[in-house]
Amino acid sequence: MRSDKSKRKKNYTKKEGNKGLSRPKIKTVAPVDNEQLRLNRYISHSGVCARREADVLIQEGKIKVNGKRVTELGTKVLFSDLVEYNGKKLHFEKPSYILLNKPKGFLSTVKDDRGRRTVMELVQGAGTERLFPVGRLDMNTTGLLLLTNDGELTTKLTHPSHMVQKIYHVTVDKSIEDEHIEQIKKGLDLEDGFIKVDGVSRIEKGENNELGLEIHSGKNRIVRRIMEHLGYNVIRLDRVVFANLNKKDIPRGKWRRLSPQEITFLKRITKNKSESPS
Numbered sequence: 001m002r003s004d005k006s007k008r009k010k011n012y013t014k015k016e017g018n019k020g021l022s023r024p025k026i027k028t029v030a031p032v033d034n035e036q037l038r039l040n041r042y043i044s045h046s047g048v049c050a051r052r053e054a055d056v057l058i059q060e061g062k063i064k065v066n067g068k069r070v071t072e073l074g075t076k077v078l079f080s081d082l083v084e085y086n087g088k089k090l091h092f093e094k095p096s097y098i099l100l101n102k103p104k105g106f107l108s109t110v111k112d113d114r115g116r117r118t119v120m121e122l123v124q125g126a127g128t129e130r131l132f133p134v135g136r137l138d139m140n141t142t143g144l145l146l147l148t149n150d151g152e153l154t155t156k157l158t159h160p161s162h163m164v165q166k167i168y169h170v171t172v173d174k175s176i177e178d179e180h181i182e183q184i185k186k187g188l189d190l191e192d193g194f195i196k197v198d199g200v201s202r203i204e205k206g207e208n209n210e211l212g213l214e215i216h217s218g219k220n221r222i223v224r225r226i227m228e229h230l231g232y233n234v235i236r237l238d239r240v241v242f243a244n245l246n247k248k249d250i251p252r253g254k255w256r257r258l259s260p261q262e263i264t265f266l267k268r269i270t271k272n273k274s275e276s277p278s
Contacts, residue, residue, distance in 0.1 A: 036076040039063065042083055046090035047130050050155040062086060096129040097258035097266075098147040101250040108136040108145055123147060123255050134158060135218060143168070143239030144247055147255075156270035157243060163216045164270075165198075167241035168223050172232035175208040180230045184213070188229055195222065214241075243269065 043054035043063065057063055061071050064084040077083060083090045100122060102108070107118045110132060119133060131147040135158050148154060157164050187196035199214035213223060224234045240247060243266055250256055258266075 036078060039065065039070065039075040039077050039083070040073070042077055042092050043085070043090065044151045045092050045095065045149070046083070046085075047093060047132065047149045047151060048085055048090065050152040053151075053155075057085065093129045093149050095150045095263075096127060096131060096148060097150065097263055098123055098126050098131060098255050099245055099250065099258055100145045100147060100255040101247050101252050102137055102142055102145045103253045104140050104142055107139055108133045119145060119147070122253060126255065126257075137239060138221060138224075141237045141239065142252065143237075144242040144245060145239075146242060146245070146258075153266060153270065157266070158218055160216060160218055162270050163198075164243045165214065165241060166216060166239060166243075167199075167212060167214045169203065169236075169238045169240050170211045170213055170223060170227060170234060171207075171236035172209050172211075172227055173235055174232065176202075176211060176232065180232075181211070183230065184226060188226060190225055190229060192219065195219070195226065197226070212240075 039058060040051040040054035043049065043057065044051045048054065049057070054063075055073055058073060058075070059071055061069050062085060063070050064082075065075070065077055066082050079092055083092075100119060102119055102122070105117060106122065107116055109118050110120055112118055116139075120131070123131060126147075129149050131149055132154065134146040134148060134154050137143065137145055146157070156162050181200060181202070184197055184200045187194055195217060197213055197215045199212075201212050202208070203210040203212050213226075215222065219225075223237060227234050245258075245262065
């Protein structure tokens with residue numbers, strides 16, 4: 001349980017934010033060719049996977065350095081070395097972090113075999129680094145979506161055990177009964193198991209068919225399924241907060257880069273939660 005949960009405001013508004021957070025400033029240092037770094041870090045920054053998964057690839061002999069198979073953990077490489085995975089050359093990339101305000105009609109995936117539009121079209125001007133969505137919003141859900149090539153951070157942000165904060169503004173087709181709000185608070189038995197939200201409230205100055213709903217579960221279409229279970233059809237679903245990041249100053253369909261302070265904050269909260277006792 002999060003230590004600050006008792007202090008969290010449960011009356012959600014249309015502009016949830018991260019005002020007042022104190023975040024340390026950091027300096028970023030560009031890599032140089034003669035600098036050594038651990039092989040698992042190199043693999044992680046190539047966008048293949050997180051460091052722990054990279055260790056598994058190394059132990060399984062799936063990584064080659066300068067043509068030789070490497071299986072020893074802790075191996076160090078240079079940026080000028082040739083690192084390969086399954087015969088494909090890996091490229092160490094500078095970590096990139098993009099926050100997108102996703103509109104309707106776009107899939108949260110890198111590409112679609114049916115030719116449908118993806119969020120990658122919206123961030124084409126973000127640079128040459130290969131970006132991947134952190135988690136997914138379905139095609140008709142709008143709001144915050146983080147894209148990055150940081151495989152390690154992606155793994156932590158998407159795992160339910162890290163309790164990453166996600167707040168949705170939900171609009172349904174009719175007025176929401178008070179008793180149904182109480183049921184949501186207590187938890188519901190859905191077809192794939194019991195689900196309980198972290199917080200739910202009517203939207204301040206909103207209509208009777210609107211809710212603010214906080215949840216950390218990453219189950220597919222979970223917010224829509226909660227409302228459908230109670231007899232409501234979701235007509236609008238917007239993610240307004242993700243890991244304390246908000247949509248302030250990001251118009252729909254636009255994006256911005258995370259600040260160094262925001263990146264540090266994301267890494268700090270995932271580190272603290274991964275180290276806390278279960």
